[in-house]
Amino acid sequence: MLLIKSRKQLKDHLSPLKKNGSLGLVPTMGALHIGHASLVERAVKENSSVVVSIFVNPTQFNNTEDLDNYPQTLTADIEILEKISDQIIVFAPNIQEMYTEKVVSDTYDFDGLDKVMEGAFREGHFNGVGTIVEALLNLVQPNKAYFGEKDYQQLQIIRKLAEIRNIPVEIIGCPIVREANGLAFSSRNERLSKKIRNEASFIYKTLITAKKKFGTKSATHVIEWASQQFKEHPDLELEYIQIAQADTLEPIINKHQDKKYRAFIAVYAEGVRLIDNIALN
């Protein structure tokens, strides 16, 4: 395992490796769990070298409390990665290393993908994600970069980022990994009490039933039904539940047989923001 903290050292280390095989990148904000491990395992299978970046990116946080409370567990993260492969290159820069001048985001035109759901509720979030992911892709220049479908809107935006910035990389989306009760693994789950972590499994249960209902009912009906369900779970505060086209993320108007749809949800529990989504057809 190699731990690198500077961009220059990373570039120097990677340049001979690139000539001899494919390079995979897994960007993360650390506090690694089984969901992250699934991305890293896939990257290790598909590439001769793998970089896992660990960087809590300040410009994507619209809420300073969320940033201040974000878990940082580098030693434990390294242990998890070592179990997957001792050849992984861990890139864990500090803020000055990634934002040499000012800690600000670039502004992107993501063709409306950033105007809904996470983008609507976390102002500036996707400009921050775009800025750091563009910087990492340009620095590492991977053949493939791996992102989880748990952040499905982010995945679509990163595909768009690679397209608009002409970055020659294959963006690979990986399925959501869930805890035994169905709750999607998330670093923020660590901040939940045991009781609420269990109750939060209701988020996925609702998505599963919404999927069944979507087979025969309208999107409006399904959304209204799901919103009602949360009234019986006062510890889970629903921020949004939406059904959108899987590729453009446009909110559904009328169902079309030939289009793919997904339901997206964001919920607050004990002040922690949890997101999830599911393919509906």
Ligand SMILES: Nc1ncnc2c1ncn2[C@@H]1O[C@H](COP(=O)(O)OP(=O)(O)OP(=O)(O)O)[C@@H](O)[C@H]1O
């Ligand atoms: N349960 C999961 N299944 C699959 N991929 C995941 C899962 N959780 C996170 N990922 C992916 O791991 C990458 C890094 O995510 P990140 O470090 O933000 O972790 P996280 O668990 O999503 O944290 P949080 O949601 O609390 O910010 C992202 O591409 C994200 O989509």
Ligand SMILES: CC(C)(CO)[C@@H](O)C(=O)[O-]
């Ligand atoms: C892609 C990412 C590492 C950029 O900071 C982050 O948004 C995340 O962990 O999903």
Ligand code: BAL
């Ligand atoms: N996994 C998404 C990163 C964030 O919530 O900022």
